[in-house]
Amino acid sequence: xxxxxxxxxxxxxxxxxxxxxxxxxxxxxxxxxxxxxxxxxxxxxxxxxxxxxxxxxxxxxxxxxxxxxxxxxxxxxxxxxxxxxxxxxxxxxxxxxxxxxxxxxxxxxxxxxxxxxxxxxxxxxxxxxxxxxxxxxxxxxxxxxxxxxxxxxxxxxxxxxxxxxxxxxxxxxxxxxxxxxxxxxxxxxxxxxxxxxxxxxxxxxxxxxxxxxxxxxxxxxxxxxxxxxxxxxxxxxxxxxxxxxxxxxxxxxxxxxxxxxxxxxxxxxxx
Amino acid sequence: xxxxxxxxxxxxxxxxxxxxxxxxxxxxxxxxxxxxxxxxxxxxxxxxxxxxxxxxxxxxxxxxxxxxxxxxxxxxxxxxxxxxxxxxxxxxxxxxxxxxxxxxxxxxxxxxxxxxxxxxxxxxxxxxxxxxxxxxxxxxxxxxxxxxxxxxxxxxxxxxxxxxxxxxxxxxxxxxxxxxxxxxxxxxxxxxxxxxxxxxxxxxxxxxxxxxxxxxxxxxxxxxxxxxxxxxxxxxxxxxxxxxxxxxxxxxxxxxxxxxxxxxxxxxxxx
Numbered sequence: 001x002x003x004x005x006x007x008x009x010x011x012x013x014x015x016x017x018x019x020x021x022x023x024x025x026x027x028x029x030x031x032x033x034x035x036x037x038x039x040x041x042x043x044x045x046x047x048x049x050x051x052x053x054x055x056x057x058x059x060x061x062x063x064x065x066x067x068x069x070x071x072x073x074x075x076x077x078x079x080x081x082x083x084x085x086x087x088x089x090x091x092x093x094x095x096x097x098x099x100x101x102x103x104x105x106x107x108x109x110x111x112x113x114x115x116x117x118x119x120x121x122x123x124x125x126x127x128x129x130x131x132x133x134x135x136x137x138x139x140x141x142x143x144x145x146x147x148x149x150x151x152x153x154x155x156x157x158x159x160x161x162x163x164x165x166x167x168x169x170x171x172x173x174x175x176x177x178x179x180x181x182x183x184x185x186x187x188x189x190x191x192x193x194x195x196x197x198x199x200x201x202x203x204x205x206x207x208x209x210x211x212x213x214x215x216x217x218x219x220x221x222x223x224x225x226x227x228x229x230x231x232x233x234x235x236x237x238x239x240x241x242x243x244x245x246x247x248x249x250x251x252x253x254x255x256x257x258x259x260x261x262x263x264x265x266x267x268x269x270x271x
Numbered sequence: 272x273x274x275x276x277x278x279x280x281x282x283x284x285x286x287x288x289x290x291x292x293x294x295x296x297x298x299x300x301x302x303x304x305x306x307x308x309x310x311x312x313x314x315x316x317x318x319x320x321x322x323x324x325x326x327x328x329x330x331x332x333x334x335x336x337x338x339x340x341x342x343x344x345x346x347x348x349x350x351x352x353x354x355x356x357x358x359x360x361x362x363x364x365x366x367x368x369x370x371x372x373x374x375x376x377x378x379x380x381x382x383x384x385x386x387x388x389x390x391x392x393x394x395x396x397x398x399x400x401x402x403x404x405x406x407x408x409x410x411x412x413x414x415x416x417x418x419x420x421x422x423x424x425x426x427x428x429x430x431x432x433x434x435x436x437x438x439x440x441x442x443x444x445x446x447x448x449x450x451x452x453x454x455x456x457x458x459x460x461x462x463x464x465x466x467x468x469x470x471x472x473x474x475x476x477x478x479x480x481x482x483x484x485x486x487x488x489x490x491x492x493x494x495x496x497x498x499x500x501x502x503x504x505x506x507x508x509x510x511x512x513x514x515x516x517x518x519x520x521x522x523x524x525x526x527x528x529x530x531x532x533x534x535x536x537x538x539x540x541x542x
Binding site: 004005006008009010011014018023047051052101103107108111141150151154155158166167169190 | 273275276278280289290291294321326370374379383385410411414415418422428429430432439461
């Protein structure tokens with residue numbers, strides 16, 4: 001059996017905790033890994049906990065009971081969140097991003113792991129104190145962001161499809177009205193994808209009138225389930241939000257001004 | 272300025288490194304964070320490096336030069352990879368997963384952050400020593416896995432779409448023949464998604480005849496780019512692979528036997 005110093009153990013404990021956000025990890029895991037007493041592991045954990053608190057990097061929670069242990073709960077300071085939102089605005093303001101129809105090209109942002117990781121931590125932190133069973137998104141661009149949020153919350157991701165696929169088994173399909181275009185659209189979900197009576201949050205890349213979020217509410221009703229929160233990376237605040245009231249966003253988009261410049265600002269929470 | 276002990280610093284260094292896989296982090300980052308000398312940070316890093324090596328949890332590489340620093344390179348032991356593949360086979364063998372047409376329902380697996388994180392580390396480790404510019408996938412089910420691989424390699428994810436979208440700007444669309452059905456299908460990619468003359472790997476959930484991978488090769492040619500590797504979670508070894516020769520997989524699927532049981536085994540690399 002190898003011997004591990006406290007410094008070594010702390011590295012390993014930190015890695016295991018960060019690889020399993022919001023999942024309870026039994027202390028036995030570590031006593032076996034290092035062949036040491038529980039009291040020694042507890043002292044190691046105090047060190048890890050202290051650092052996270054001091055540096056505003058999330059926290060370690062202790063869960064007591066037979067199935068107890070410790071878990072890493074993600075977190076980010078107000079300053080860091082704001083800094084991230086400001087940096088994202090600068091990236092998005094690049095004039096080359098404006099495409100015909102006054103849309104912003106942001107696909108590369110939604111598929112950039114470093115950006116999406118930070119955005120995921122910010123959005124997950126907004127829902128971490130709630131009891132949530134699933135993170136729901138609609139294909140395609142919001143999937144990595146929703147995945148990061150699900151990972152941080154330690155729960156399963158559910159991806160709603162635009163069309164039914166034969167690899168999904170029996171599905172439930174609903175129609176909904178797109179808030180911005182008024183067109184009727186479909187969304188469908190495998191019956192195997194979700195247990196009934198679940199609490200869900202909806203995560204997406206971009207919010208216009210909130211038609212998609214409304215569609216999600218209808219779809220969840222078919223699973224006797226409930227939408228308890230909404231989080232998006234970018235909120236088009238130019239579109240009147242008739243359809244959804246409460247949601248969290250990181251960046252506000254106010255359209256393109258007369259000089260051809262995209263108007264982007266950190267969302268209300270970061271002002 | 273707060274004071275940080277070595278134990279505290281090691282926790283923070285570990286967290287920062289794991290949050291930025293395969294990205295070079297300057298030591299100045301840490302000297303400023305803790306207000307300490309470079310030599311002290313170097314000693315801290317030796318501790319982190321030692322632990323990872325001892326526990327087979329990846330490694331820390333030093334990059335010299337003006338833009339130098341350290342980076343965390345993901346890694347996983349042969350035993351852990353094999354254990355993961357075996358556990359995945361057991362999960363997938365559940366009879367309730369068999370759906371009409373002798374398909375396996377595996378959508379929940381592809382959207383399970385804990386499973387996809389481990390699979391991502393295994394596949395990324397197979398490509399970590401190559402120079403890769405992008406991880407490419409086709410929507411939808413493989414996106415979280417491809418995202419994890421991209422994150423571990425510290426590079427951008429590119430998602431090829433089945434249809435063109437007006438939020439993508441100008442796109443290039445190609446036709447390809449599905450290897451298993453023989454049908455002609457489309458795939459398209461925004462011209463903004465990729466620099467020309469890039470080296471890419473293709474990551475997907477499931478491989479049949481390899482028609483999709485072949486389509487990706489054609490699409491990449493339009494970007495004067497090259498496919499340098501393929502990785503999938505599950506390989507349908509029942510389908511003769513006429514179209515693609517080299518690829519990495521984690522689990523082999525050999526169809527459903529006469530007792531209605533799915534035949535699943537860890538792939539060649541883990542036997």
